[in-house]
Amino acid sequence: MTEDNLYLASTQCKTWSFGPSTLATIRQNTNAAGIRSIKRGWKRARIEASSANTPAVTPIPSSASTPIPGAAPTPSIDPTAIPDPESLTPAEELTLVHYYILRLIDMSDVFSFPSNVKSTACVFLSRFHLHHSVQSYHPKHLIPTILFLATKTENHYIPLSEFCKRVPKLTPEAVLKHEFTVAGGVRWDFDVRHPLRAAEGGIMELLTALAVTANGSSDTGLQALKERLAPNPTRRVQDAHGRMKGFLTKEALVSDVYYHYTPPQVFLGALWLADKDVAEAYIEWRFGENSTMGRVTKKRKRDKRGKDGLVAKDKNGEKEEDTPSEAAKGPPLAPKLLSVIQSCAGMMTDARAFEKTPVEELKRIDKKLHRCQNPQKFLGAGIAIGAGSSDGGPKKPPEDAGARKQVEEGIVVGKADERKRKVEDDLFGGSLPVKV
Amino acid sequence: MSSSASSSATRPSNAAAAAPPTRRTLPFGNGHTPVPASVVEIDDGGGGLSKDNSDDSDIDDPDDINTKTKRKYTKGTAPCYHRRFSSLIKNRKLGEGAYAVVNLGHRRATATDSAVPVAIKKIKVNTEFRDGLSMDAIREVKYLRELHHPNIIALLDVFSSKNQNLCLVLEFLDSDLEMIIKDSSLTLSMADVKSWMLMSLRGLWWCHKAFVLHRDIKPNNLLLSSTGVLKLADFGLARSFADPYRPMTSNVITRWYRPPELFYGAKFYSSAVDIFSLGLVFCELMLRTPFLPGNSDLHQFELICQALGTPTEENWPGVSSLPGYYVPHVDNAAAMVKERGKDFFMNTFIAAGESGVDLLMKMIRLDPRKRCTAREALDVPWFSQEPYPTKPANLPKKGGGKGIEKVGSDLKRKAGELFNSTDDASGRGKKVARKLDFGGGG
Numbered sequence: 001m002t003e004d005n006l007y008l009a010s011t012q013c014k015t016w017s018f019g020p021s022t023l024a025t026i027r028q029n030t031n032a033a034g035i036r037s038i039k040r041g042w043k044r045a046r047i048e049a050s051s052a053n054t055p056a057v058t059p060i061p062s063s064a065s066t067p068i069p070g071a072a073p074t075p076s077i078d079p080t081a082i083p084d085p086e087s088l089t090p091a092e093e094l095t096l097v098h099y100y101i102l103r104l105i106d107m108s109d110v111f112s113f114p115s116n117v118k119s120t121a122c123v124f125l126s127r128f129h130l131h132h133s134v135q136s137y138h139p140k141h142l143i144p145t146i147l148f149l150a151t152k153t154e155n156h157y158i159p160l161s162e163f164c165k166r167v168p169k170l171t172p173e174a175v176l177k178h179e180f181t182v183a184g185g186v187r188w189d190f191d192v193r194h195p196l197r198a199a200e201g202g203i204m205e206l207l208t209a210l211a212v213t214a215n216g217s218s219d220t221g222l223q224a225l226k227e228r229l230a231p232n233p234t235r236r237v238q239d240a241h242g243r244m245k246g247f248l249t250k251e252a253l254v255s256d257v258y259y260h261y262t263p264p265q266v267f268l269g270a271l272w273l274a275d276k277d278v279a280e281a282y283i284e285w286r287f288g289e290n291s292t293m294g295r296v297t298k299k300r301k302r303d304k305r306g307k308d309g310l311v312a313k314d315k316n317g318e319k320e321e322d323t324p325s326e327a328a329k330g331p332p333l334a335p336k337l338l339s340v341i342q343s344c345a346g347m348m349t350d351a352r353a354f355e356k357t358p359v360e361e362l363k364r365i366d367k368k369l370h371r372c373q374n375p376q377k378f379l380g381a382g383i384a385i386g387a388g389s390s391d392g393g394p395k396k397p398p399e400d401a402g403a404r405k406q407v408e409e410g411i412v413v414g415k416a417d418e419r420k421r422k423v424e425d426d427l428f429g430g431s432l433p434v435k436v
Numbered sequence: 437m438s439s440s441a442s443s444s445a446t447r448p449s450n451a452a453a454a455a456p457p458t459r460r461t462l463p464f465g466n467g468h469t470p471v472p473a474s475v476v477e478i479d480d481g482g483g484g485l486s487k488d489n490s491d492d493s494d495i496d497d498p499d500d501i502n503t504k505t506k507r508k509y510t511k512g513t514a515p516c517y518h519r520r521f522s523s524l525i526k527n528r529k530l531g532e533g534a535y536a537v538v539n540l541g542h543r544r545a546t547a548t549d550s551a552v553p554v555a556i557k558k559i560k561v562n563t564e565f566r567d568g569l570s571m572d573a574i575r576e577v578k579y580l581r582e583l584h585h586p587n588i589i590a591l592l593d594v595f596s597s598k599n600q601n602l603c604l605v606l607e608f609l610d611s612d613l614e615m616i617i618k619d620s621s622l623t624l625s626m627a628d629v630k631s632w633m634l635m636s637l638r639g640l641w642w643c644h645k646a647f648v649l650h651r652d653i654k655p656n657n658l659l660l661s662s663t664g665v666l667k668l669a670d671f672g673l674a675r676s677f678a679d680p681y682r683p684m685t686s687n688v689i690t691r692w693y694r695p696p697e698l699f700y701g702a703k704f705y706s707s708a709v710d711i712f713s714l715g716l717v718f719c720e721l722m723l724r725t726p727f728l729p730g731n732s733d734l735h736q737f738e739l740i741c742q743a744l745g746t747p748t749e750e751n752w753p754g755v756s757s758l759p760g761y762y763v764p765h766v767d768n769a770a771a772m773v774k775e776r777g778k779d780f781f782m783n784t785f786i787a788a789g790e791s792g793v794d795l796l797m798k799m800i801r802l803d804p805r806k807r808c809t810a811r812e813a814l815d816v817p818w819f820s821q822e823p824y825p826t827k828p829a830n831l832p833k834k835g836g837g838k839g840i841e842k843v844g845s846d847l848k849r850k851a852g853e854l855f856n857s858t859d860d861a862s863g864r865g866k867k868v869a870r871k872l873d874f875g876g877g878g
Contacts, residue, residue: 006646011581116679148567152574155675160567172566179568180596184502188594190578292870 002259007262011189018259024090026130031090034133038372042084045375082378085371089134092365097129099362100139100355101254107147111166114156115196115249121150122253123192128185135372137181144170145178153190161397195248195266202267203241206282210234221285228281240275247273247348255351261344268337269344280338287333505595509554509605511541527860535572535672536560540608543592554592554611559602572672573602578670579648587639589659589669594706609669610662611834613717614655617724622832626787629721630818631825632658635666636714641810643668644707649677651688653713655720664828677706686760689713690725691736696747697804699737701760711813715799722785738764744802745775752803775802791818 007013018026088096101122124146125139149165164170183190209222210233230235252258257266272279285291323433359362371378530538537558545551559573580591593605613632616622636658643650650657651673659669673688685702690694695712697705717728728743730736741747741764747755748763751774755761765771781793788796795816798808808816819825 008581009584065728149569152567152569152571153578155571157571176568180502180600180602183569184594185595188577189581190574191582197679204680 007193010193011187011191012193015187015189016259020256020260023130023256023259026092026321027051027094030129030131030133031088031093031135034093034135035087037136038087039084041373042375085375085378086368087372088365088368093129093134093369095354095357095361096134096365096369097126097139098254098351099357100143101125102355104143104147105250105253107143107167111158111163113147113151114154115245116194117147117150117154117156118249119194119196119253120154120192121147123258124150124182126253128182129191132185135369137185138369138373141174142178142182144175145182146239148175149179149182151291194261195252195270198264198267199244199248199270202235202271202282206237206278207234210237221288221290225281227283228277236275237278240271240278241272244270251348251351254354255347257344257347260347261340263341265336265344268341269348272341272345273348280343283334283337283341287337289334291332494648499557502595505593506597507544508593509541509543509556511539511556515762541605553608555606557604557606558597559604561599561601569602571697573604575674576604576671579674582618583643583648585639585642586665587635587641587667589667593816594780606669607661609659609667611660613658613660613666613721615834616660616832617655617720620833622834624724624832625823625826626723626789626792627823627826628831629718629788630792630823631828631831632666633714633718634814634819634825635777635815635828636668636717637810639666639668640714641814642712643674644710647676647678648674649707650674650710652690653710654690654693655717655719658717658854660831664831664833666828691733692716694736695804696737696740696802697758699733699740699760700747700755700758701763702758706804707809708807711807711810712804715796718796718799719785724785741773743776746772746799747802748772751775755803789818789821791816791821794818
């Protein structure tokens with residue numbers, strides 16, 4: 001029984017770890033399912049619109065002499081003439097999910113929730129939309145629910161009334177409405193393995209070891225580590241710690257590293273980004289030539305910590321049989337581990353691009369999504385709709401105040417040059433209080 | 437074990453499984469309700485059969501998966517079990533409390549699998565907890581989804597009923613250890629006790645290995661299968677531990693099994709709390725009556741001091757710095773009890789033999805740091821000495837249908853106890869209020 005076996009038994013490994021291509025396939029399928037559901041919605045709305053627009057009631061002979069006035073409004077548009085909306089591509093869906101993960105991080109910071117709550121919430125959102133298209137469930141409606149659920153699963157419960165007070169216009173009903181949807185959507189897997197614990201442990205180990213070497217030690221690996229981080233190794237580790245936490249609570253959550261790498265790998269990846277020397281010296285010390293603790297096992301049954309994130313599947317028949325002495329004979333793990341760490345780090349750096357997604361792009365996607373999700377508005381089920389729109393679709397009538405309000409709540413509106421901050425305010429339905 | 441069933445059940449598969457398209461409202465709040473083009477009639481008879489109309493089956497939809505899951509199970513017994521559960525055919529309720537109702541159900545037979553009896557634990561909507569899924573339910577689901585072990589109850593599936601009640605599909609278990617202890621018609625040999633202890637420790641070891649504290653070990657949470665296998669159940673108070681700097685509530689574990697550090701209000705404790713509780717279960721198995729049945733927290737603590745010794749700096753370094761440290765009869769030096777030695781336990785638990793007493797003493801040491809871990813307990817010679825642990829199948833059993841009624845007995849917790857501790861003395865399960873740890877130990 002090793003830590004690995006324990007991780008291999010976790011739902012995170014069993015159901016939420018994939019290779020990059022599998023992940024892409026799943027997203028593709030999810031997108032396709034989303035498109036199907038949009039098509040169904042439109043098909044139905046079309047039927048409704050046609051029946052509403054055509055005189056549905058045949059005049060009853062003799063019994064009613066006068067036709068009911070206004071019973072059959074003349075259709076101003078032909079529902080069958082409007083084409084199905086353009087649906088979102090998997091990439092567009094992903095862009096939107098990433099955007100809302102960033103919003104979720106902001107929202108969590110409003111409450112000053114601990115990192116584990118924040119991280120769990122982000123992972124929930126990501127996992128939810130892995131199997132459920134944003135075309136079926138708009139993330140904007142889900143994020144308060146997800147954050148609240150994360151407080152409960154992470155044992156950081158705050159009463160819902162308190163929770164709602166901190167987010168403008170948020171009602172308890174709105175939060176609870178989607179709770180089952182979200183819980184079922186993450187397959188009831190409430191336990192998320194974060195790199196945070198590994199990170200704290202690793203830093204503690206480094207700092208403790210450095211405190212020991214200060215008094216002289218015979219461990220050559222440790223001496224090398226100390227030399228590499230000279231002149232002030234402790235300070236260096238502490239600084240790296242702070243920066244690393246930043247990566248773990250942002251880049252790691254926005255990127256797909258949780259699907260591809262194990263928590264310790266993510267930790268080391270973040271440490272590598274924070275301070276290459278600290279991470280490399282640490283790995284060299286623990287898994288390098290002079291270390292006896294981590295070795296590539298000869299039989300290549302499983303590369304301890306090395307690859308099990310990527311080949312998380314098929315654990316059957318893998319038994320931890322290697323005795324420590326046997327393991328020690330293999331080549332050191334460090335080079336292999338380092339390359340894994342670097343690719344993990346690379347994935348996290350790439351995630352930064354998401355923060356730079358132009359607001360226009362987000363608006364464009366959301367507009368598309370809005371059209372997909374609201375066929376009635378565009379097919380004019382019973383409502384006279386004025387034609388003409390900038391992007392080819394019919395526009396909402398200015399006089400229909402109710403519909404307009406709905407639209408404003410539903411999509412990213414606002415002037416084209418509005419700042420991102422403003423966008424996020426709109427999405428929450430009001431201004432968020434800035435960090436407390 | 438049925439872990440395979442649970443994992444396959446939760447994965448979306450558009451094959452085979454019946455997928456009745458459901459009418460539902462999408463959570464956009466715009467009233468748009470997509471409805472499938474054709475409504476396939478729900479087949480209630482055989483289950484698991486349907487035309488795979490992939491365009492209509494919306495795998496994208498959690499509600500739909502929920503429906504699929506729900507349809508895998510049905511209340512009542514499968515025909516093939518009618519004889520075994522004859523007493524329950526009319527009343528399939530296994531237990532009810534304010535917190536949940538447990539019904540006997542079964543997993544419908546499919547082409548490849550025959551029907552399997554299950555316990556369906558329906559979490560009631562708590563009138564006092566208006567914040568959605570209750571913490572108990574969340575903890576139970578969270579940990580049981582992760583812990584797969586022969587000595588831990590298996591959570592087969594989770595679904596929500598039409599009234600948005602949470603339903604946990606649990607492995608069906610016949611009876612519990614409390615029933616065995618109370619059944620005066622049964623004679624328990626030391627080999628039997630050893631077997632139950634062995635299975636409990638294995639289950640507990642796995643929990644602790646996965647950094648989960650059970651926090652409510654007591655005989656009626658140790659359930660027994662029809663084949664005699666013991667399984668840890670009721671993870672409504674469980675939590676993960678070993679998060680640095682994160683305090684935990686000390687108000688857990690049923691009073692009779694609560695270790696001294698929790699009475700002292702310790703906020704940072706370890707797996708040793710579960711070991712202590714299990715140690716007291718060990719005593720109870722031998723005595724056939726609770727070893728320390730206190731009728732109030734204060735009384736309970738006095739009993740601990742009398743039976744095990746008075747905690748002092750000498751036998752428990754650092755104890756006086758715990759927030760609630762207190763010594764009964766502090767003015768009366770004569771009433772202070774030194775930590776009991778082996779002689780005391782040998783007198784009381786002679787049947788366990790010397791090595792059995794050694795294990796017991798390691799489990800119920802006052803100082804939690806001196807208690808053994810589950811792993812160490814499993815390594816003690818007692819388990820490998822004669823008499824060898826009885827094989828589960830040969831263990832004494834509570835007979836027939838009578839046993840079934842008790843499966844839901846761990847539910848007799850009051851919903852209100854989440855917030856206000858009631859001291860209801862009627863019924864053992866109610867003896868001690870269960871309090872919950874809400875915020876990070878706050």
